[in-house]
Amino acid sequence: MRRIAAVLFPGFELLDLYGPLEMFGMQREDFAITLVAESAGPVASGAGPQSLAELAFEDCSGFDIVLVPGGPGTRREIDNQAMLDFLLKANAEAEIMASVCTGAVLLARSGLLDGHRATTNKAAWAWASSSSEAVSWQAKARWVQDGPYWTSSGVAAGIDMTLALIAALHGDKRAEDIATYAEYDWHRDADWDPFAAVHGLV
C-alpha cells in the first residue's frame, strides 16, 4: 500500500489534481489518497469549487508519492516558502514526486529538479520554464520521468503520466484495465505531444 499526498493550494487546477487521483483512486487496496495543504480545511480551485485538505503540511509524514498540480495559483506558490519547504521535506521520504502542468515550477523552484529532465504546461511554457535554469526542460513530451521525478505536460497529460506510473509500479495490464474502466483513450507514448507544435515550441 502506497500513501499519496495530493497537494492543494488556492487556485489549483481541477483536472491536474483529479485526473491522476481518479486513476489512483480505482485501486484503494494499493493507493491511499490524502489531500494536504499549508493548512487543513477548504481550498478553492482556480475554477471556484472547493476541496477539503485533510492534513496540514506540518502534520504530513511518511508519504510514498507526492502529486503537485498546477493552475493559476502556482504564480503565488512559487514564492511560498512553506510550500517549497514541504516539497523538500516530503521528497526526503517519498519514492515518487510527480507534478502536472505548472506544478513542475514548484518542484523546480524547490531545487528538486536541478540537473534533471522535466516538462510542464505548453501554453505557459516561457514562464514555467523560466522558474529554474538548472532544469533540462523538454518541450516535446507528454510526460518525463527522470529518477523519482515524474513531470507531465498540461492538464490532461497528467492522466497519461499517472497511467504510465501505475504501469511501472503494477504492470501494463493494471494500467490498461484502469484506462478501460475509465473509458479513457490512454496515450501511452511519452513522446506523443501534438501540443508542443500548437504552441510553437518545436
Add this chain to the structure above:
Amino acid sequence: MRRIAAVLFPGFELLDLYGPLEMFGMQREDFAITLVAESAGPVASGAGPQSLAELAFEDCSGFDIVLVPGGPGTRREIDNQAMLDFLLKANAEAEIMASVCTGAVLLARSGLLDGHRATTNKAAWAWASSSSEAVSWQAKARWVQDGPYWTSSGVAAGIDMTLALIAALHGDKRAEDIATYAEYDWHRDADWDPFAAVHGLV
C-alpha cells in the same frame, strides 16, 4: 452567464465531476460553477477525497445547467427521494440536464429520461440500464443528446460530452481552444465508442 449546479453525493466519481468542471471552469465569464448536495458541507468521493458543497438542495434555484456525476454512490442515491426530487425541481428551471457515467441512472429513475435516448457507463451497463425501461438506452455512444438531456458514457466520456456541449452553446472554435489549452485529445464524434465492444455490448 450560465449558472451550473454540480451535484455531489457520498461516493461520487472524481473524474465524472471534475473532467466536465475543468472544461466549464476555463470560462469563468460564461459559466459560474456551484457544488450542491443534499446538505451543504464536505462530501466524500468514492476514492476518498472530500469536496465541499456550497449549497443544499433546498437552497438551490435558478440553475441553467445541472451536472450529475456517477460513481459507486449512485447505488444508494437511486433510492434517495431527496435527490430525485431535487433533479425534478432543477429540471423545471434548467436549460440543460447533463449526466456522466452512472449519473444517468439518477436522471432515469427520476423519470426525466422517459421516452428519451440516453447512454451510461459501459462497465456497469446491465445494472445502469435496468434503472428504467422507459428510456431508449444507446449502448454504442460516447454521449447522447436528446433535447435538454445530455448523457455520457463512463468517466472520461464526460469530458468529450462537455466539449460538445460548449461547442453547441459557444461554437466549435471555443471548444477547440479549451481542449488545446487543456492538452486534451478531444473525441468530437459522439459515435466514437470503442468501449461498447470491449464490454461486449455491440
